[in-house]
Amino acid sequence: MPEVPPVEYTTFGKSGEKISRIGLGAWQFSEAWGVTDYRKAKAVVERAVELGINFFDTAMVYGNGLSEAALGKSLRESGVKRDEVFVTTKIPADFLNPLDVMKAVEKSLKLLGLSYIDALLVHWPPVWHNYPTHVYARALEKLVNMGLVRHLGLSNFPVELVESFRNSLSRVDVEVFQHRYNLIERWAEEEVIPYAESCQITVQAWSPIAKGALTGKYTPDNLPKFADVRAADPVFHPSNFTKVWEVVKLLKRIGEKYNKTQTQVALNWLICSSPVVVPIPGAKTPEQVDELVGSVGWRLKTEDWVLLDEASRAVNISYSVYYIEHEPAI
Numbered sequence: 001m002p003e004v005p006p007v008e009y010t011t012f013g014k015s016g017e018k019i020s021r022i023g024l025g026a027w028q029f030s031e032a033w034g035v036t037d038y039r040k041a042k043a044v045v046e047r048a049v050e051l052g053i054n055f056f057d058t059a060m061v062y063g064n065g066l067s068e069a070a071l072g073k074s075l076r077e078s079g080v081k082r083d084e085v086f087v088t089t090k091i092p093a094d095f096l097n098p099l100d101v102m103k104a105v106e107k108s109l110k111l112l113g114l115s116y117i118d119a120l121l122v123h124w125p126p127v128w129h130n131y132p133t134h135v136y137a138r139a140l141e142k143l144v145n146m147g148l149v150r151h152l153g154l155s156n157f158p159v160e161l162v163e164s165f166r167n168s169l170s171r172v173d174v175e176v177f178q179h180r181y182n183l184i185e186r187w188a189e190e191e192v193i194p195y196a197e198s199c200q201i202t203v204q205a206w207s208p209i210a211k212g213a214l215t216g217k218y219t220p221d222n223l224p225k226f227a228d229v230r231a232a233d234p235v236f237h238p239s240n241f242t243k244v245w246e247v248v249k250l251l252k253r254i255g256e257k258y259n260k261t262q263t264q265v266a267l268n269w270l271i272c273s274s275p276v277v278v279p280i281p282g283a284k285t286p287e288q289v290d291e292l293v294g295s296v297g298w299r300l301k302t303e304d305w306v307l308l309d310e311a312s313r314a315v316n317i318s319y320s321v322y323y324i325e326h327e328p329a330i
Contacts (some may be wrong), residue, residue: 007052008296010278012086012119013175014200015151019086021271021296023055023280024048024289025206029070030063032229035284038070045074047286049085051293057178057204057280058112059090059123060104065111072112087112088119088176088204090155091140093126098139105143119176121153125161133161137168144172151175155204159191174201181205181277183214183251183266183308184235184244184315189273196276208279209266210235213244216252216262220245234319243315250311254304260294267295269308 008021027033029041048056056075058067068089075085089112095104109117120140143149152169153176154162166174177196181188182205196203209215212224213235220242224230234240251262258265267279283289300308318324 004051004290004293005297007293010202010275012055013151013202014173015175017086019055019202019278020053021278022053022267022292023057023204023278024053024292025280025282026056026058026067026071027062028282028284029058029067031066032063033282033284036063036066038073040284041070042074042077043286044283044289045071046078047289048283049075049078049080051289053289053293054080054085055088055278055280056085057088057090057206059092060095060108061090061092061123065107068108068111072114076113082114086118087114088121088153088178089117090121090123090178093122093124093131094128096122096126096131096136096139097129098135101136101139101143105148109148116147117149119151119153120149121155121176121178122157122165124156125158133164134168137165138170141169141172153177153204155179155206159195162195174199176202176204178204178206178280180207181270182208182210183269183312184210184247185317186312193274193277197274201276203274203277205270205277205279208270208281209263210244213241214248214251214262214266216248232322234321235317237318237321239321240315240317244317247308247311247315250308254300254307257304258298258300260298261291263291264295265300265308267292268298268300269305271296272300272305 009018010021012019028035035041058071089108091104140152155178179188179192211230211233223236230236251265255262255265270277270279281292
């Protein structure tokens with residue numbers, strides 16, 4: 001493996017605990033993204049540990065537990081000590097019945113091979129079953145009281161529901177959010193990130209390179225094919241990607257000034273944008289882990305950050321494109 005500079009670190013929420021300035025998401029260890037061979041998953045995790053990444057994210061629904069199992073086994077076999085890594089996982093909204101909360105977390109701990117979870121996030125608000133916020137908030141807080149979970153977080157929650165959740169807790173607080181946030185999808189900047197900054201809440205940025213749209217791998221003439229999980233994402237629709245492509249070309253030009261890739265510049269832009277934002281990109285190979293680590297340890301100059309800021313504001317992703325184009329046959 002080539003020599004890679006050491007990763008940098010930041011603080012998790014209000015806890016004072018050290019986490020790497022970039023984390024590793026593990027959604028790719030599932031059928032959705034194709035890394036179902038444990039040997040490949042292990043190689044990715046071991047390289048991340050070797051380079052100093054200690055912040056790992058997964059979820060119960062990723063591969064229906066496959067991601068958790070692969071991540072947990074890989075960490076154990078890497079030889080890293082338990083207190084040297086910080087693992088977050090997410091409980092889906094359907095499991096927020098207090099009875100299911102306990103069962104699901106016990107299963108998650110078994111799959112991860114851990115005695116406790118560093119941070120448990122609610123994956124989405126429970127819109128299907130309408131569990132009252134105070135009911136599942138207290139059920140989750142009980143896990144902290146029992147020592148099964150150390151910190152709580154919320155993924156994809158609006159600020160109004162965050163406030164309700166926090167007000168339902170008696171002795172702990174929310175320490176981490178998780179939201180879609182990247183250079184071309186910036187709605188998190190409107191409410192979520194300012195709120196997180198004011199409350200010292202870490203924001204795990206998921207899809208931080210827009211599912212690969214910002215990497216330079218794809219062009220207007222080479223978009224994801226039908227079988228690819230990305231193919232139906234509106235970001236890759238030709239009407240949207242034509243605008244995205246202008247940002248990708250700018251990422252390349254700026255990257256050449258720093259000897260960095262488009263991916264590294266896009267991730268560094270996020271890191272420069274807010275002290276609470278920690279991107280959690282995925283990686284399918286150890287080489288991709290090397291690239292991710294190369295996104296930290298340096299900073300874009302202000303003028304380059306501004307150029308990307310202005311270019312990205314010209315990109316307005318339409319998420320209704322497929323619906324608008326579709327004409328039902330009746």
